[in-house]
Amino acid sequence: MTEERFMSTATSAAVVQEAERFGRKPGRRVDEIVRAGTLAEGVYELVIRDAYVARNAKPAQFVNLYPADASLLLPRPFGVAEVTGDEVTLIYQVAGAGTRQFTQLAAGDAVDVLGPLGKPFDLDKSANYVLVGGGLGIPPVMLAAQALSVRDDVTVTTAFGYRNERFADDLVAQYVDAPHSITNEEGNVIDLLDSIVPELEAAAKAGRPPIVLSCGPTPMMKAVAQWGGRHGAEVQLSLEARMGCGYGACVACVVDTPQGRLKVCKDGPVFTSEQLGWVV
Amino acid sequence: MTATVRPSEPMNVIEPHEWRHGTVVAGVKWKNPVGTASGTFQLDACGDYYDVTQMGAICTKGVSPVPWEGNPGPRIAESPAGMVNSVGLQNPGVDHYLADELPKLKELGALVITNVAGHSDEDYAEVTAKLADSDADMLEINVSCPNVSHGGMSVGTDPATLSRLIGRLRKMTDKPMIVKLSPNVTDIVTIAHAAVDAGADALSLINTLVGMRIDIDTGKPIMANRTGGVSGPAVLPIGLGFVWRVRQAIPDIPIIGIGGIDSGEKALEYLYAGANAVEVGAAALTDPTAPMRVARELDDLLDSRPDLAAKLAQGKSW
Ligand SMILES: Cc1cc2nc3c(=O)[nH]c(=O)nc-3n(C[C@H](O)[C@H](O)[C@H](O)COP(=O)(O)OP(=O)(O)OC[C@H]3O[C@@H](n4cnc5c(N)ncnc54)[C@H](O)[C@@H]3O)c2cc1C
Ligand SMILES: Cc1cc2nc3c(=O)[nH]c(=O)nc-3n(C[C@H](O)[C@H](O)[C@H](O)COP(=O)(O)O)c2cc1C
Ligand code: FES
Numbered sequence: 115m116t117e118e119r120f121m122s123t124a125t126s127a128a129v130v131q132e133a134e135r136f137g138r139k140p141g142r143r144v145d146e147i148v149r150a151g152t153l154a155e156g157v158y159e160l161v162i163r164d165a166y167v168a169r170n171a172k173p174a175q176f177v178n179l180y181p182a183d184a185s186l187l188l189p190r191p192f193g194v195a196e197v198t199g200d201e202v203t204l205i206y207q208v209a210g211a212g213t214r215q216f217t218q219l220a221a222g223d224a225v226d227v228l229g230p231l232g233k234p235f236d237l238d239k240s241a242n243y244v245l246v247g248g249g250l251g252i253p254p255v256m257l258a259a260q261a262l263s264v265r266d267d268v269t270v271t272t273a274f275g276y277r278n279e280r281f282a283d284d285l286v287a288q289y290v291d292a293p294h295s296i297t298n299e300e301g302n303v304i305d306l307l308d309s310i311v312p313e314l315e316a317a318a319k320a321g322r323p324p325i326v327l328s329c330g331p332t333p334m335m336k337a338v339a340q341w342g343g344r345h346g347a348e349v350q351l352s353l354e355a356r357m358g359c360g361y362g363a364c365v366a367c368v369v370d371t372p373q374g375r376l377k378v379c380k381d382g383p384v385f386t387s388e389q390l391g392w393v394v
Numbered sequence: 395m396t397a398t399v400r401p402s403e404p405m406n407v408i409e410p411h412e413w414r415h416g417t418v419v420a421g422v423k424w425k426n427p428v429g430t431a432s433g434t435f436q437l438d439a440c441g442d443y444y445d446v447t448q449m450g451a452i453c454t455k456g457v458s459p460v461p462w463e464g465n466p467g468p469r470i471a472e473s474p475a476g477m478v479n480s481v482g483l484q485n486p487g488v489d490h491y492l493a494d495e496l497p498k499l500k501e502l503g504a505l506v507i508t509n510v511a512g513h514s515d516e517d518y519a520e521v522t523a524k525l526a527d528s529d530a531d532m533l534e535i536n537v538s539c540p541n542v543s544h545g546g547m548s549v550g551t552d553p554a555t556l557s558r559l560i561g562r563l564r565k566m567t568d569k570p571m572i573v574k575l576s577p578n579v580t581d582i583v584t585i586a587h588a589a590v591d592a593g594a595d596a597l598s599l600i601n602t603l604v605g606m607r608i609d610i611d612t613g614k615p616i617m618a619n620r621t622g623g624v625s626g627p628a629v630l631p632i633g634l635g636f637v638w639r640v641r642q643a644i645p646d647i648p649i650i651g652i653g654g655i656d657s658g659e660k661a662l663e664y665l666y667a668g669a670n671a672v673e674v675g676a677a678a679l680t681d682p683t684a685p686m687r688v689a690r691e692l693d694d695l696l697d698s699r700p701d702l703a704a705k706l707a708q709g710k711s712w
Contacts, residue, residue: 135408188470363682366481
């Protein structure tokens with residue numbers, strides 16, 4: 115008999131140090147949890163200490179978390195929502211067994227991590243970036259607000275759709291020029307986008323055309339892609355798929371596109387609406 | 395259940411290493427007995443994390459005569475200590491492989507096993523013909539994929555069909571030919587004999603077991619293809635049982651043990667069951683550096699097992 119061990123054995127610093135010394139990316143490692151709590155009913159925050167992720171994560175990139183329960187083998191991907199020093203904030207809801215176990219984690223505990231992973235949003239242009247997030251699709255677009263806030267050639271607009279509690283508005287307030295949000299009871303993000311068209315047109319006239327960055331449920335993102343098509347806005351979408359590895363090794367996470375089946379974890383999670391064939 | 399940071403010294407897995415214990419599989423020398431398993435390695439992903447030339451062997455994704463788009467998503471589901479996949483051999487085809495991944499792997503200096511896939515005897519023959527004078531070091535004929543409706547497992551579960559195919563491929567190439575066997579059979583020994591008698595130089599086993607998961611909210615299968623192949627720690631004892639039975643029946647054939655290996659200790663179990671080498675699959679999906687770590691752990695474990703290490707180095711099994 116051999117000892118059962120599915121967890122990585124090495125602490126974050128050691129793994130990162132060795133990888134960087136040999137010009138590689140660090141593999142799975144154990145991170146310390148700095149803070150764990152609740153942001154709203156059913157919405158949880160987990161802050162981990164990972165200097166490598168903090169240094170390297172770009173907007174829409176994600177990290178894999180692994181439940182300590184070795185019977186749950188597959189990665190749980192979460193978008194990086196915010197970075198402060200060497201601390202990395204993830205925001206999630208309970209979807210099944212793995213996320214339920216994450217809610218038991220507390221400061222001082224450890225969690226296995228891999229990342230950052232995936233292709234980030236393209237933020238090269240000078241533009242009015244319109245961050246359209248729906249539900250737990252909000253956290254993956256939050257880092258874009260933080261990253262863009264240090265630039266003086268862009269405007270940052272948010273259009274967040276919440277089920278009920280507005281859990282992220284305060285967290286991004288300091289990074290956003292034009293904050294907007296809506297709850298299910300009030301309407302959906304397309305209603306919200308329609309209502310800010312005059313504002314977007316004014317910014318466009320001033321040299322900041324809209325570029326939409328979106329993450330959320332697939333029906334919402336399809337509607338956002340079409341909204342962008344109608345309003346001549348470039349749209350970048352961050353997709354979700356069930357993943358086997360999260361780093362490009364297994365081809366489990368495909369999305370059907372006009373160019374064939376692409377990997378969400380490595381070719382994405384960010385795709386343009388044209389790449390996906392989602393604009394008519 | 396919460397994890398704790400382990401007090402043990404972390405094992406460095408990336409830094410260069412002087413391998414002390416190699417193996418020989420069908421006349422081909424591996425620097426250590428650990429390879430990657432087909433479908434869980436892609437150079438442009440795994441190569442970011444470790445030096446692929448440090449592996450005993452790199453076994454590539456199944457290569458088909460033309461590009462295959464695989465099955466629709468979702469393609470993966472979790473199972474207790476395991477996973478079920480229905481990727482369906484998505485790959486860009488043999489011409490792309492010969493122009494891209496193979497030359498890149500060989501330029502780096504990796505020992506390459508090319509995994510051969512097909513829907514029909516013709517498909518396997520076409521790929522094998524193109525690989526016959528390539529730089530691939532070994533071929534692994536995948537007659538055991540449960541995720542394609544023709545070829546794959548339907549070939550590897552019938553001794554007569556298997557014998558006909560392997561006999562035909564044998565005439566086409568002098569490259570060491572490994573036949574990868576399915577556990578979804580009533581008698582593995584009959585199948586193993588059929589492959590060996592038809593000219594297989596080595597056997598690798600196991601491929602995945604047919605399985606499925608169902609979403610109880612919808613009452614429907616989680617994967618679009620409905621069924622898939624189970625692998626991961628949960629299949630370890632099954633893989634060991636299969637390797638052991640084949641070793642008992644055929645004392646001399648080189649065997650590559652596969653299934654549920656995520657540590658040097660588990661690799662060692664396979665060697666004691668009669669394998670000459672092992673491949674690491676699912677574990678690489680849960681940590682990109684797992685194959686490297688397994689190889690390093692096994693190298694240490696073999697230090698205190700000189701009899702086993704000596705046999706492996708001579709191309710013999712325990
Ligand atoms: C790139 C990316 C970024 C994401 N970012 C966030 C985020 O910031 N906040 C958040 O709350 N959620 C996010 N998700 C969704 C999150 O990964 C899943 O909710 C979570 O994996 C569910 O795990 P579970 O163990 O609770 O569910 P289970 O159903 O027990 O999980 C079983 C398996 O299915 C997978 N799975 C289940 N639901 C999903 C899903 N919706 N998407 C992908 N895989 C799934 C799990 O990863 C696991 O491998 C993201 C998903 C992706 C792909
Ligand atoms: C995502 C995935 C894809 C696979 N693709 C292939 C393949 O293309 N060809 C093949 O012969 N085996 C394939 N396999 C089977 C593995 O090589 C291996 O035989 C099996 O997974 C058992 O080993 P494991 O428990 O270490 O994963 C695949 C397995 C997985 C998990
Ligand atoms: S999840 Fe493995 S390739 Fe994307």
